[in-house]
Amino acid sequence: MEPKAYHRIFGIVLDSVGTGAAPDANLFNDQGADTLGHVGEAYQGELKIPNLQRMGISNLREHEILGVPKVNRPLGYYGTMQEVSAGKDSMDGHWEMMGLPVTKPLDTFPHGFPDDLIKKIESFSGRKVIGNRPESGTKIIAELGEQQIETGDLIVYTSGDSVLQIAAHEEVISVKELYRICEYVRSLVNGPTYTIGRVIARPYVGPDKAHFVRTANRHDFTLAPIGQTDLDYLNEAGIQTIGIGKINDIFSGHGISIGYHNESNMDGMDHVDEVMKKEFTGFCFTNLVDFDAMYGHRRNPIGFGKALMDFDKRLGTVLKSLRENDLLMITADHGNDPGFRGTDHTRERVPLLAYSPSMKMNGNLGNRQTFADFGATVLDNFNLKNHAIGTSFLEELVRTGEVK
Numbered sequence: 403m404e405p406k407a408y409h410r411i412f413g414i415v416l417d418s419v420g421t422g423a424a425p426d427a428n429l430f431n432d433q434g435a436d437t438l439g440h441v442g443e444a445y446q447g448e449l450k451i452p453n454l455q456r457m458g459i460s461n462l463r464e465h466e467i468l469g470v471p472k473v474n475r476p477l478g479y480y481g482t483m484q485e486v487s488a489g490k491d492s493m494d495g496h497w498e499m500m501g502l503p504v505t506k507p508l509d510t511f512p513h514g515f516p517d518d519l520i521k522k523i524e525s526f527s528g529r530k531v532i533g534n535r536p537e538s539g540t541k542i543i544a545e546l547g548e549q550q551i552e553t554g555d556l557i558v559y560t561s562g563d564s565v566l567q568i569a570a571h572e573e574v575i576s577v578k579e580l581y582r583i584c585e586y587v588r589s590l591v592n593g594p595t596y597t598i599g600r601v602i603a604r605p606y607v608g609p610d611k612a613h614f615v616r617t618a619n620r621h622d623f624t625l626a627p628i629g630q631t632d633l634d635y636l637n638e639a640g641i642q643t644i645g646i647g648k649i650n651d652i653f654s655g656h657g658i659s660i661g662y663h664n665e666s667n668m669d670g671m672d673h674v675d676e677v678m679k680k681e682f683t684g685f686c687f688t689n690l691v692d693f694d695a696m697y698g699h700r701r702n703p704i705g706f707g708k709a710l711m712d713f714d715k716r717l718g719t720v721l722k723s724l725r726e727n728d729l730l731m732i733t734a735d736h737g738n739d740p741g742f743r744g745t746d747h748t749r750e751r752v753p754l755l756a757y758s759p760s761m762k763m764n765g766n767l768g769n770r771q772t773f774a775d776f777g778a779t780v781l782d783n784f785n786l787k788n789h790a791i792g793t794s795f796l797e798e799l800v801r802t803g804e805v806k
């Protein structure tokens with residue numbers, strides 16, 4: 403069946419690029435968080451993101467981002483989305499975008515993991531577990547990395563999210579062995595006793611604590627989606643579903659026809675450029691994680707802004723390459739305000755920007771009540787029934803009327 407409007411939809415998730423505290427931010431102690439707003443303030447007017455600006459990145463906000471004035475005629479449609487899922491992690495955000503909100507909170511471990519779980523990890527790996535508390539990943543390797551090099555112990559840690567992370571020096575514990583341990587741990591935490599969103603392998607290299615750096619061999623072993631997602635419906639209908647970056651991990655490969663691993667945001671955008679040259683009918687779903695992993699959790703607003711400016715340059719190329727019947731949608735999965743206390747994600751609304759060269763008009767899509775509106779729009783475009791929550795805004799995108 404012919405799609406209703408667009409042959410190819412490119413969805414890009416700027417991981418953690420939130421746009422202000424969500425209405426339920428108080429439940430997460432995140433009142434006042436505003437990732438984009440605080441990055442703009444850190445740049446004192448020098449944040450230059452002209453392509454996001456043209457798409458309406460400041461128009462979708464009550465207060466514009468410092469240095470990024472609202473524009474009179476945005477290229478296409480802009481708005482915000484808020485999350486209904488119980489958590490504020492990547493998995494919650496992406497699953498909800500694809501019509502599967504996480505309504506029951508997954509387990510978190512503010513005081514570290516229980517003994518029985520740790521003992522099983524130790525006996526499977528033959529290694530002692532150290533750390534075992536919520537901590538920033540770069541801090542914990544600085545603190546325990548040298549000990550790991552000496553003893554071969556496993557550094558296990560968590561955060562405010564439902565994650566069990568294992569950091570391992572690549573020359574002490576090979577990436578292969580680390581993945582094997584993570585797979586085993588994954589099998590222990592799929593419920594019912596413990597239900598953890600992600601087990602994450604965090605390999606790093608470097609001679610000593612002043613020089614440890616984490617590598618692109620990070621791998622997320624995610625809980626398999628507890629139900630069908632929009633990706634499954636698309637895939638079953640023979641619509642191509644392409645995952646770029648950690649999309650494949652987040653959905654455990656479910657409903658994805660082709661997956662690309664990213665080394666970095668720029669590598670991710672290389673993949674987007676590559677896919678844009680291909681002939682296909684379908685949905686290309688990209689995640690760019692550097693904003694989150696390298697700058698948000700590290701509370702580094704200057705690095706965050708630089709990453710936004712680098713992305714914006716690549717966005718310029720994408721905007722030029724879009725075909726008449728392509729749709730580009732840009733959004734985020736949660737906030738991670740680098741100007742906020744702590745090192746965790748922040749409960750925020752996320753931007754929603756949509757553009758196609760075929761658009762006749764522009765306008766405001768409002769504040770969408772769930773991230774699921776994103777996937778509902780993709781399903782609607784490909785003439786597929788929406789089985790879950792979410793309201794399509796496709797009709798608004800294809801509106802015609804007086805010339806803008």
Ligand SMILES: O=P(O)(O)O[C@H]1O[C@H](CO)[C@@H](O)[C@H]1O
Nearest residue numbers: 538539540560561563565699
């Ligand atoms: O501090 P690092 O290791 O980057 O960990 C972060 O990465 C996890 C996954 O995004 C988050 O839950 C947060 O804890």
Ligand SMILES: [Mn+2]
Nearest residue numbers: 417418492735
């Ligand atoms: Mn994320």
Ligand SMILES: [Mn+2]
Nearest residue numbers: 694695699747
């Ligand atoms: Mn994160």
